[in-house]
Amino acid sequence: MPRRSSGRVTLQDIADRVGVTKITVSRALREPQRVSAPLRARIESAAKALGYIPNHIAGALASGCSHSVALLIPSLSNAVFSEIQRGIEEGLGPAGYQVLIGHTGYSFLEEERLIDTYLRFGVDALILPGTRHTEHARHLLTCADVPVVETLELTDTPIDINVGLDQTAAGAAMTRALIERGRQRIGFLAARMDHRTQLRMAGWESALREAGLSTEHCLTTSHPSTYRLGGEMLASMLDRWPPLDGIFCNNDDLAAGALFECQRRRLEVPQALSLAGFNGLDIVEATTPMLATVVTPRRRIGETIAERLLARLGGAPKRPASEDMGFEIRTNGSL
Amino acid sequence: MPRRSSGRVTLQDIADRVGVTKITVSRALREPQRVSAPLRARIESAAKALGYIPNHIAGALASGCSHSVALLIPSLSNAVFSEIQRGIEEGLGPAGYQVLIGHTGYSFLEEERLIDTYLRFGVDALILPGTRHTEHARHLLTCADVPVVETLELTDTPIDINVGLDQTAAGAAMTRALIERGRQRIGFLAARMDHRTQLRMAGWESALREAGLSTEHCLTTSHPSTYRLGGEMLASMLDRWPPLDGIFCNNDDLAAGALFECQRRRLEVPQALSLAGFNGLDIVEATTPMLATVVTPRRRIGETIAERLLARLGGAPKRPASEDMGFEIRTNGSL
């Protein structure tokens, strides 16, 4: 015995026990209708009796299909991604695909590393957050020739499938909503300067320019976004630019943190200061007062990704295209 | 050509180009010191030129080791798990292990399904949240004979490695802290009745009994926990049992939601009502006022899991044991 096997039960073990060949066992378990009923029953009971666990690795190698899809997300603690994930899983699960999650921590290099890793694992498709990637990552994706989904943002030059929303337009729309309520000095507050943040900020800027308002009240940091940070940053902004009357926060967490700081300062929201967030997480409708936000259709984005991907995996040709899933401004009576 | 290959570059392609056999290429890439420097250089440049992506599937099949570990988490949107994940990844990543994340949605059946799936993928170890599993899940784990980590809770009968904290003791400790501040009518509020919730509740009950106080003020639901739900549940409790003077919420999200409802009702926290949460998430120190909480050492739990697992994967024998990582009561001046 030159090489000891894993010790687990294999198709061959079942085949020996039943007195057939392993291909028959393989068929009995995968395509039951191709094996006669009595034999199938014997095989199934033998498999159960032996505690057979199919070796997906071997199957994937032989068939060239791993029936798995990698979903890369920037942050595990950000509730934004959980709904996208759920939408995807709901669509892909019934089709027999396993969704593997990878965590990039908002790092392009980590994304590159994960793309590499998952390609080695032979995933059948990759779902990436955002449309920016390192050069090497793009190279890997090209070499692998695997369906790729870029999500959250939109791009004119998608690698393959692109399902997202116009972050810049959303940023501009919320800013306009603030302006419509009579706000004149509207700040922008952001942590973790990722690409989406920059796009939203660009929207904020353009809406202000459009209205002839000042775009100077912008505070950003590279730290990860937390509630506490939202409070601290709001404090800095108010100390620096006291007459602000509206603040557009890059996400709901920061907006909620900012609200808490306002409460600490006994600053009335929205009378003295309007606060707006981004994403439409549950917290903005739980706080007192509620906060304005941009609701993003995350569940539907996930579902759409699953649909498009299944089509591609089912053999549809690669035809790069972007799909805009839109957004909704929800003021929650709070501007 | 009876079966077309995947089209990707393989070791053989590199070998042909360089004029050696594939085993040499394999060695050059995995154990560089075993191949002469000039040849290695030629192989490496050929690999790069051809855009070689190693097929992990094939490697895993041949070597019987997938260099991957599955981490099952109940909820992607719950920030609690992100720190555990980070701790694990930090420990396992440098050792060459890939952490695959699965999402159980707090369902034992889904957990069972995922255990099955990941075992088929040939993961080298499994990390499970909690110590309760379906019978079939236990059976699968036994058949597979793979290192298993059970975390978050503690058990007297671990399957293998168990790293967690005494949820019951933590629940009791926080309740005692409330009692020490003179609270007499202390309610318990929980959503998503999972096992940890039950353990914490048991702690709450025993601390109250110990002090001769009533344990009747308990409100739970099977819904997933959200900020909004915290507010709604607090409202129900106050309407039903007006003279409550303390509420121990099963997690920080609910506690924050409860606080927002108090603000809506202009109920002073903590003067009129003490609020306590669980987990020590960032939000409890961002709100106005801050909230009391039980800080759990999640990062350290993750790191410890990685340590123990590396030992097991390195060949240490299975010796089931529990490791109590403790907790810390943090009142944040808010009881």
Next chain:
DNA sequence: AAAGCGAGTGTTACCGGTAACGCGAGAGCC
């Protein structure tokens, strides 16, 4: 009755790597 056909099972080859062992050449040693 010969040919055709479909259902059910087996044969053979292969997926893309890795383990174990083999073997020749040069180095070091006595």
Next chain:
DNA sequence: GGCTCTCGCGTTACCGGTAACACTCGCTTT
């Protein structure tokens, strides 16, 4: 000079499945 040892690479077999095709029957079909 002969022996052993190590280095560097090749041979062979194998991991545990699956695809493609072959074969055997019994039953129609013409």
